[in-house]
Amino acid sequence: RLEAVLRVACGQRYLRVVARLRRCHPISKSAALEVSMASQLVKARTLLADWQQALRDIKDARRQRDAAKVQELLALWRFAEDEPGVVEATADLLQWAQASCDLVPSLSSASERKDVPSLAAALEEIALRGPRDVDGVESARLMLSRYRDQERHLKVALASRSSRQLAQVVRTWEFEETHVDYIAACHLLQEHQSAVAELRRLVGKAAGASCAAALRAAAGELRAAVLAWHFADDRE
Structure with a gap:
């Protein structure tokens, strides 16, 4: 006007x-x-x-979804309520407030349970419907980042077949124990422990052989076990 x-x-x-x-x-x-x-x-x-x-x-x-800044500017300038930009900004504030009410509980619950799929879904929904600053979003993003890092470390340890790396990633894993790579790492670590125990048994058997025939038999078993070894050299 x-x-x-x-x-x-x-x-x-x-x-x-x-x-x-x-x-x-x-x-x-x-x-x-x-x-x-x-x-x-x-x-x-x-x-x-x-x-x-x-x-x-x-x-x-509004483009940055900064609810606090929008509220501050509206309160400062006291525009007419029928100004198109004000109407749109007010609608955004209402939508963001409703989204926060709807999504913060699910975000908090997913964070407490370390439920990564639900956490990622809640963050995506907040990015679409909610304001930029929502309680718990930053900590949820950090948790999601930790999950991705730990998941990557799992894959690296599985590829390396190193018992030390496997033990490290299994010990530090803090998410669902049903994760396919976590299960695979646990199984591979158990295989490694069993293989080490078998090697030690065969070494002891060879050392305690009472005759040449027994020594040859024990040495053959030990050689077969060494050839079947499929882990990284961890100097066991």
């Missing part, structure tokens, strides 16, 4: 008013009135520019 008024005020109507002042009043008085009118127009233009910048700031805050 102010913009429309200024378009009118700064056009031909303004020039006609100035001309009338000059005809109907002494020069000194008309000059003072002209200065006053010009001053009011400058103030109005400045206010309009500030309002337009504030509306752009609100739009930027």
